Amino acid sequence: MKELQETLETPSALETLGIKKLSDTELEFMNVIWAHPEGITSEQIYSQFSQALGTKSTILHRISRKGLVNMVRSGRHHIYIPRITKQEYIQLFFLEKLRKEFRITTFEGMIAAFCGRTKLKKEERERVQQLLEELRDEC
Numbered sequence: 001m002k003e004l005q006e007t008l009e010t011p012s013a014l015e016t017l018g019i020k021k022l023s024d025t026e027l028e029f030m031n032v033i034w035a036h037p038e039g040i041t042s043e044q045i046y047s048q049f050s051q052a053l054g055t056k057s058t059i060l061h062r063i064s065r066k067g068l069v070n071m072v073r074s075g076r077h078h079i080y081i082p083r084i085t086k087q088e089y090i091q092l093f094f095l096e097k098l099r100k101e102f103r104i105t106t107f108e109g110m111i112a113a114f115c116g117r118t119k120l121k122k123e124e125r126e127r128v129q130q131l132l133e134e135l136r137d138e139c
Contacts, residue, residue, distance in 0.1 A: 011037060018067040019083075019089075021038065021091065029049070030069075033063075033082050039072070039079040041077045041078045041080075042080065043077050045080065060080065067083065068083055068084065069083060083128055
């Protein structure tokens with residue numbers, strides 16, 4: 001619970017990491033890259049999609065500019081290496097949405113909002129804390 005609390009209260013991790021949201025098409029390409037955490041060549045990525053070569057190249061460059069990958073030149077091609085995992089990407093945008101759209105900046109606020117309230121009672125906070133500890137023990 002403490003880690004999530006700290007994450008919610010810190011400045012936007014997206015801004016800190018220089019990461020921007022992907023379009024649907026960029027997300028499709030990024031899913032291929034995430035499937036290869038060690039890196040994947042542009043040629044291997046190109047073979048997965050039917051768009052024109054110039055379009056595929058543009059999409060990969062946009063993904064790179066959005067901060068999701070490190071791009072390393074290898075001969076005539078590039079190797080794309082994800083900077084963050086898919087789970088981290090989803091978490092970052094989920095937390096950002098909570099902050100911007102719902103003005104939720106605490107873990108308690110997030111749980112309370114799911115219950116349709118603005119605050120939790122002391123007993124409820126303790127139950128949530130206990131559940132999180134149990135989940136942590138299982139991992």
